[in-house]
Amino acid sequence: MKPRILIVDDEQSIRDTLRMILEYEGYDIIQAANGDDAVRLIEREAPDLVFLDIKMPGMDGIEVLQKVRHLTDTTPIVVISGHADQGGASSSEAAQAMKLGARDFIEKPPTQDRILVTVRNALDSSRLRSEVRSFRKDIEKRYQIVGDSSPLQTVRDSIHKAAPTNATVLIWGESGVGKELVARAIHRESLRRDGPFVQVNCAAIPDELIESELFGHEKGSFTGATDRQIGKFEQADKGTIFLDEVGDMSLKTQAKVLRVLQEQELERLGSNRVIKVDVRVIAATNKNLEEAINTGAFREDLFYRLNVVPIHVPPLRERREDIPSLVRHFADLLARENNFRRKTFSSLAMEKLKQRHWRGNIRELRNAVERLLIMTSGDGIDARDVPDDAARPDAAPAAVPVPGPGTTAALPPELVWASIPTLQEFKSITERAYLVTKLRDNNWNISKTAELIDTPRSNLYKKLEQYQISEERDGK
Ligand SMILES: Nc1ncnc2c1ncn2[C@@H]1O[C@H](COP(=O)(O)OP(=O)(O)OP(=O)(O)O)[C@@H](O)[C@H]1O
Numbered sequence: 411m412k413p414r415i416l417i418v419d420d421e422q423s424i425r426d427t428l429r430m431i432l433e434y435e436g437y438d439i440i441q442a443a444n445g446d447d448a449v450r451l452i453e454r455e456a457p458d459l460v461f462l463d464i465k466m467p468g469m470d471g472i473e474v475l476q477k478v479r480h481l482t483d484t485t486p487i488v489v490i491s492g493h494a495d496q497g498g499a500s501s502s503e504a505a506q507a508m509k510l511g512a513r514d515f516i517e518k519p520p521t522q523d524r525i526l527v528t529v530r531n532a533l534d535s536s537r538l539r540s541e542v543r544s545f546r547k548d549i550e551k552r553y554q555i556v557g558d559s560s561p562l563q564t565v566r567d568s569i570h571k572a573a574p575t576n577a578t579v580l581i582w583g584e585s586g587v588g589k590e591l592v593a594r595a596i597h598r599e600s601l602r603r604d605g606p607f608v609q610v611n612c613a614a615i616p617d618e619l620i621e622s623e624l625f626g627h628e629k630g631s632f633t634g635a636t637d638r639q640i641g642k643f644e645q646a647d648k649g650t651i652f653l654d655e656v657g658d659m660s661l662k663t664q665a666k667v668l669r670v671l672q673e674q675e676l677e678r679l680g681s682n683r684v685i686k687v688d689v690r691v692i693a694a695t696n697k698n699l700e701e702a703i704n705t706g707a708f709r710e711d712l713f714y715r716l717n718v719v720p721i722h723v724p725p726l727r728e729r730r731e732d733i734p735s736l737v738r739h740f741a742d743l744l745a746r747e748n749n750f751r752r753k754t755f756s757s758l759a760m761e762k763l764k765q766r767h768w769r770g771n772i773r774e775l776r777n778a779v780e781r782l783l784i785m786t787s788g789d790g791i792d793a794r795d796v797p798d799d800a801a802r803p804d805a806a807p808a809a810v811p812v813p814g815p816g817t818t819a820a821l822p823p824e825l826v827w828a829s830i831p832t833l834q835e836f837k838s839i840t841e842r843a844y845l846v847t848k849l850r851d852n853n854w855n856i857s858k859t860a861e862l863i864d865t866p867r868s869n870l871y872k873k874l875e876q877y878q879i880s881e882e883r884d885g886k
């Protein structure tokens with residue numbers, strides 16, 4: 411779409427000059443000859459750029475700026491000012507306009523080059539601003555802690571209390587409960603918020619590499635060290651380091667980390683030079699560190715150093731009332747990030763989600779929401795779209811028998827029928843068996859199968875999800 415530019419000037423000749431130049435360059439032009447019209451058009455049409463004359467009879471450019479001040483962040487305004495010696499607006503008026511949010515100014519008579527450069531700059535900078543704005547919003551949203559349950563409120567309280575201090579925080583809780591979000595929130599609310607937040611997943615780094623990862627190394631300090639590397643602790647200087655899965659560090663690494671915590675200093679591998687760092691440490695673990703201390707896998711002194719402020723993040727099953735707001739949050743987030751269609755969850759669907767067993771906690775809930783958004787056709791998600799616990803692959807034992815390879819008769823033998831309590835379950839079993847047979851016959855080609863059995867492809871996908879049918883599990 412062509413960028414749209416509003417030209418505001420009481421002098422017809424100036425408007426014409428600007429219009430001709432800008433239209434030639436392919437911009438879409440609208441015009442106003444006075445301040446009142448200008449305000450109206452800025453508010454109503456939201457142009458991409460405004461050229462605004464300062465000296466006008468009636469409402470002048472300064473007044474226009476005052477009226478639309480709240481919009482100057484998104485609608486860039488370039489002021490047109492005359493030379494003071496020609497009776498036009500003085501440079502002090504241009505300065506006043508800039509203070510009121512004008513992005514730039516040009517002098518009369520405007521030259522073609524100046525106009526085009528100004529337009530390009532203004533449009534570029536406003537595009538950048540809007541990108542930054544939406545990027546910030548995305549980040550904020552991605553790391554927002556959602557939920558109002560009282561266990562989560564307790565977590566929030568601890569975050570608020572711990573954040574402004576320099577104290578080491580140990581966050582513990584099951585996998586997928588939101589420990590990383592808590593760590594980020596502490597950094598965001600701390601005095602170090604403008605410094606770096608450096609995350610290290612101790613479980614993901616092989617033992618022989620973790621020291622160089624954390625403390626850095628000099629060139630040639632070990633085979634493979636072809637360049638000097640700055641470690642994560644140094645990178646986090648004046649900021650926060652987040653030691654995730656801290657329970658997975660070797661005893662040797664633990665000793666070195668302890669030293670940084672005590673002395674705020676370190677040495678790179680292969681160097682004797684002592685480097686001072688100013689780092690706040692936040693650690694997280696889903697292990698029971700006290701148990702690890704008993705078995706000798708974790709240093710007790712390090713534990714006490716880390717555990718200055720412990721924050722426990724409770725599992726989802728202990729705060730089910732958070733589920734509806736989390737579901738809405740993820741649906742919104744996923745829609746924004748992946749351009750999914752927005753869908754609403756019925757209250758029965760919500761209820762079913764609340765009752766489900768969430769072994770993988772919030773991460774599992776998020777994945778379930780994503781799956782529902784992909785698999786459900788239509789604008790709403792209803793209770794019947796939400797799979798039962800029993801239909802999930804980790805539910806024991808598999809409720810639905812699958813016919814063996816080579817079976818064409820999909821119906822289970824009578825003996826099995828007798829064990830099926832309800833008509834609904836019978837229907838599900840036969841439907842599932844039928845689909846598996848047809849899919850297998852067609853080499854798991856979903857489009858082809860859907861066509862052959864005369865059902866929309868989307869419906870077949872829905873069924874696959876509903877019955878947890880997948881090639882890996884049922885195929886070959
Ligand atoms: N209260 C919450 N509000 C919104 N999103 C959340 C919340 N808690 C967790 N999440 C989301 O759930 C997912 C898992 O959270 P996170 O990675 O923080 O968990 P974790 O405890 O660090 O897990 P692990 O032990 O597996 O590393 C992330 O996508 C995170 O954004």
Ligand SMILES: [Mg+2]
Pocket residue numbers: 589590654
């Ligand atoms: Mg984590």
